[in-house]
Amino acid sequence: MSSIQVRPATLRDAKAIAQVHTIAAMEAYRGLLPDDQLKAMSSVEKRQAYWREAIEYCEPQVQVAVEGDKIVGFVGFDRSRDEKTRNTTGEIWAIYAAPSHWNKGVGLALWDAARDGLHEEGCTTVTAWVPLRNERALRFHEMAGFKREMTTAKTAVIGGVKVEEVRLKRSIN
Template identity: 40%
Template sequence: MKISSSLEHAIRPATTGDAKGIATVHVDTWREAYKDIVPREYLAALDVVTGAERWLKTLTSGTPHVLVAVENGTVVGWIAFGPSRDNNLESRCAEIEAIYVAPPFWKRGIGTALMSAASENLYAKGYSAVTLWVLKDNESAQSFYVQRGFQIDGSAKVIEIGGAWLTEVRLKGSVVV
């Protein structure tokens, strides 16, 4: 795996030692990005300790593949990806399961760097296309993905989060390096 770095951050494969940092970014980002979308009670109940335990299990299993962006020894972003979990897509289609950057680090190129590093990895594994699911009401995230070549492909599903029924839409793009 090629390691990417800039003067400010490095991108590398996640290790089990990153579980708490990944969980912290996950919780902080959800609370900020979804504050007007997901029920407040659900966001308030998110717990870094529980999240870290889940991430430790995920990282130990090796699936999905996770890369972290680290700045000054602290995880400031991460991306999880692997084969598509959708049955209606071709085998050369991968999926970005999640990407999060801590709110104080938004709009600094970290999300783009994570997407590029994941694309390099997926390309090396023979994938030609990649999808991701995003909440329909998360216009900021959709804009981020569209600016990187993704397009809504017409697939949607309704999911339950904290007692609210929300729609996710699928976006699809090419694996480019």
């Protein structure tokens, strides 16, 4: 998919990132979360404020996938937020593609950019937390070489609903 370019996000990208995040999350979590909870999570404004701050302070680092002049996906990555992990462990904090661009190489292009960025930061391994019932996300990460660490399964609260998550891990190289 050579028409997809990945570049660092700028502050002007925050609204488009928030829009992709909202629509992709709504689609990804349909059936995992009750409809009223999905609707409650649909605030682009809250997500825009979050991503604007993330971009401004580089925490996490944010890259966007662009097709033409339109943002069609993004990835946020940085050092692992998990306690007791080595400082050489990175984490994919968020990775989303617009549903219109699912299965078109956007996620892979974003993963490649995150891997390169984490490698430059000196990371040797990378993790990601994924809801156990989100089969699409699990398949994506496993196709990218991640392995489930079943002993890490935990309950997280997403949109006010308890969701079982598992950490996936892989080497950066």
